[in-house]
Amino acid sequence: MSRLDWMDAALCAQTDPDLWFPEGAGQHARTALRVCAGCPVRTECAEYAQQVEDSADGRRYGAWGGKSARQRRRQDAATNFRDQQIVRLTKQGLSAAEIGDRLGCTSRTVGRVRKAHRQQEAA
Ligand code: SF4
Structure with missing residues (x-):
């Protein structure tokens, strides 16, 4: 079974x-x-669209995964802002649960963003 089935x-x-x-x-x-x-x-489809567009310099074109290009750009901007806040609050020493409560996301999301940030810093 292919991941694109x-x-x-x-x-x-x-x-x-x-x-x-x-x-x-x-x-x-x-x-x-x-x-x-x-x-x-x-x-x-929406998850695949995000993967493809992220690897294509963030260009958004046409409808994909139930969202217009404009809607996807707005969603990305909101996600980027949230991720920046997670990094900032992590540096202030807040726990994942505290950050999740403040930003309205799960501790798992906080952990995923922290991990991605650490990998970016190490690269
Ligand atoms: S119809 Fe829309 S949501 Fe379904 S696969 Fe096509 S672009 Fe994606």
Whole structure:
């Protein structure tokens, strides 16, 4: 089983691909996002989109995983801000639970961000 087997159930594969990449002023991906809303692999797709776009210099284009490019950029900005706050509060000596309470995320998320930050610092 491939880690991309979920794509077999992707609803977008059964529609016009141009819907996901609207071009021109006033064009938007509303129809695509409606299809995404009913897609059974939306979670997997959104995670994959983030991986691919992060490795592509953070460029966001078209609808993907149930979100427009603008929505994904906003989500990334919010996540980046939260991650910066986790690093800052960690340096102040707060526990993962305390940071999670302050920022409205789980201790597990705090741990994941701390680990990623340590790996970045070591690289
Ligand atoms: S959620 Fe992803 S896989 Fe599903 S229709 Fe939207 S873009 Fe396609």
